[in-house]
Amino acid sequence: MIHFVLLISRQGKVRLTKWYSPYSQKERSKVIRELSGMILTRGPKLSNFVEWRGFKVVYKRYASLYFCMCINQEDNELEILEIIHHFVEILDRYFGSVCELDLIFNFHKAYYILDEILIAGELQESSKKTVARLVSAQDSLVDAAKEEANSISNIIAQATK
């Protein structure tokens, strides 16, 4: 089971956090501090796994952004590494060659996408296409709602003219 997902920039700034196990706000800050200290200082050629407090943290660096997931001792690290990549590929497809800025300004979108990939700490969907279809269905509904709102406001605007 995945206990949490962290996205940290190379400067140690938090870009996204998702907690699947209960952690208090204080613990969360501590976890982030501890892990960024551990992970950001690791050399480039070392393994992508870190043992931490009896758990394992799998991380992968994309450009200046570190994607980290915390898992149980008995989980398969390579699989998690690929789940991270799976997530990044979906982000990439959604944003069109994703970069850190996309995630900074649209972190809520990233959350929606993550919610379609992981649920309750488990991988729920391994098909990129299905995820993309669901996310875009949500987006189109949002757009429709927006248009509707616009048209209503237009009507009001016209009516009050």
Added chain:
Amino acid sequence: MGSQGGFGQSKEFLDLVKSIGESRSKAEEDRIVLREIETLRRRITEPDIPKRKMKEYIIRLVYIEMLGHDASFGYIHAVKMTHDDSLLLKRTGYLAVTLFLNEDHDLIILIVNTIQKDLKSDNFLVVCAALNAVCKLINDETIPAVLQQVVELLYHPKEAVRKKAVMALHRFYQRSPSSVTHLVTNFRKKLCDNDPGVMGATLCPLFDLIMIDVNSHKDLVGSFVSILKQVAERRLPKSYDYHQTPAPFIQIKLLKILALLGSGDKQSSEQMYTIIGDIMRRSDTTSNIGNAILYECICCVSSIHPSPKLFGAAADAIAKLLKSDVHNLRYMGIDALGRLIRINPEVAEQHQLAVIDCLEDPDDTLKRKTFELLYKMTKSSNVEVIVDRMIEYMISINDNHYKTEIASRCVELAEQFAPSNRWFIQTMNKVFQHAGDLVNPKVAHNLMRLIAEGFGEDDDTADSQLRSSAVESYLRIMGEPKLPSTFLQVNCPTLVSYAWSSPSICMCGMLLCFCCIQVICWVLGEYGTADGKYSASYIGGKLCDVAEAHSSDDTVKAYAVTALMKVCSYEKAAGRKLDMLSECQSLIESLSASHSTDLQQRAYELKAIISLDGIAMENIMPLDASCEDIEIDKSLSFLNSYVQKSLEEGAKPYLTEHERSRTRNISNFRNHDHHDASTHSLRFEAYEVPKPVISARLPPTASLTELAAVREQSYQREVHRSPSVGSLSDKGSQELRLRLDGVQKKWGRPTYSSAASPSTSDSESHTVNGTGKGKSFEPSSRRQPEVEIPEEKQKLAASLFGGTTSKSEKKQSGGGIKGSKATRSTADQTRATTAVVHPPVDLLDFGEPSGAASGSSSTVDPFKQLEGLVDTNQYSNVSKDPDLLSLYSDAASTSGQNQNQETGNLSHGSGNRTTKGPNLKDALGKDALVRQMGVTPATQNPNLFKDLLG
């Protein structure tokens, strides 16, 4: 899609994100966030906020919370937003509450109603959003409120909803297993869902269910095997492929389940052999995901009933992983090796050099994994090398969590496999010295006991040798010069900072823990003067040093005084004149005026005992009597005459505890309770009853040292542990834990060089076992690196694995003692060599040409298996639920053009990674847009603009 703007955020919010992005310190960031919190706190409570504005506030709250600040003032607004009718707002509300609230938060009760309503919605997206929230927020109290609806959603027409409903039920199961146990059949049904996504999701709850109760799911083995077979044969839709591997995540989950089902079950395991072998053969070892599957296969092989063929394949796969340059793969290889040696420890031998490489690797993660492997393969022949290495590493790290773990492992291994008591004591001393605060105090008692008992009744000279070596080693530890300050800075910065305030710092700037001091005092007291090498006054002086160095700590002083008392009384009993050092005397004087009654009593006892004559002394403190059993007259018969006399004089007869308790009223309940607790933990009648009698009379059978020792312990517990831990119970459990018998057995055994011979001959028989394939290519491949391997490494390998390569080869040639076996093994070798000559020939398929067989069976089997599954369960909707295979093939045929599209997509995806042709323009455009927004990238974070996948 544009990166920013267009999503309706205001300039204000973008400015916030930007300024936080540009802040140069954590303090500056905090300042900005605090200002933002103030703004939001003010604004969010204003009346009549437009909904779109509110949504943005909520997102800003999420952002603040993500940065680690408290946004709890806005939680209620997020909860309100979930009530909204518009999906756009509802979705934001749900996102925010799932991020804000833990499952035990009070506000959740306000959301349950909304969730119930939304689960009934016509719009499947609303249902999905609600289910996401269900997974995160519903706790065991609220499960009943939504359970029925979630179960109904298992049969929702939309697969996305079904999938999330399965996951929600899985979460319910994790929270409160009893609430969903009656729904287990639903999971079985969902295993045959039309949609592979739903089927894949169902594997998660099934895995948990099977983990708890294997036997009730044995009937599913066939279905899992057939699903795995279909997945591996690419019968799932193409969109489930990941880097050309068919649905790897589903494969891994299935392999995990099979590992559980096949564990210790020959019949089930035999059903899996073919498919696991197939998958291992097919796996693509150049990609990460291929190796992930391979690793899972190895885990599965090591868990199920062993198959020699699969074992060989697994050993080969491990060899490949260990030879890799990539750290990740070597790490997995070490882990897999650790699993495989449980079946056959000899498999590690062929990888000795790779293991040593990993041990010396700069990567800490890899190193720790390797230590874990070494821990698993420790035996009496290599324990010295392994534990030495572990201690060396333990000294070099300052991560307390891991230090504790590795220290306890060292202790465990030393207790289990120690080749000699001397080594055991030395090892323990090292562990105490460097991680004393982290080890279990029981270990100290074990050590003392070992020193006291020695290793046998008949070998007294060896015992005394052992003791004098212990005394010497402790004197050395005490006398060690101050450690260079750099050592302290480098190795224990955290320890040093608090060590000065804690009593555990010893006289020489050295960090010693209680256990260590306790052991030192005890050993010096008991045996300091035993061999006549050190005079009593010398030892006395040392003990005074200890007491002085810990002048603030009564416990340590108590240890020292008791030890001093022993030294003095032995001296006197031996008929020598006792000349106390002045410092000893002043110590005793100061202690007899101590505030601590315990110390005072000890000091007065010491004074009283010293004034006695030699013979009395010998009776009070018999030399080396610490492990003699104290004979206790439980009936206290020597008091009979006194009791009789008292009774005659009219005293009340004694009532037993049992009799008294009958007359007890409720006011005494607490007392009674206390007594109960003590009888629970205290099984030592020996100390309980006679205590006052002994202290009053000092019967010659009981040595005072024993008593003192007991009191010392109880005292220490009271000070440092919760009072609920009874000292005596502690001692009792210590006795349960003692493994010293093992140590004794090991004593006098030949060292590892001679012990190596059985292990090498074992390796021979291992070859006979038919798993020689790994070995067959091993000598040839190992030969070359051997040339460059430094002497030191080879030595290490030899000591770790019980024999160098050359040794084992020698043994092989000379191993003709077992006639038939040897010839068989050579036959095996020749067979293996032929296999090497024809690399394409499948190593797995010795004996049976399974190629065609597996092909035909694979086409027939799945249908039958799945039909069988459905039939046995007697589902009403059998006709509705066609089996997996046909559906997948249907999907495959109907979506012919779909597939084309997908492959197009796929190539686009991979194109994204390698050639960034058109995307460069994208990135440039983005850059321009960003500049428009006013973010200046050049100074802070040039990498910001690199695409993540670039």
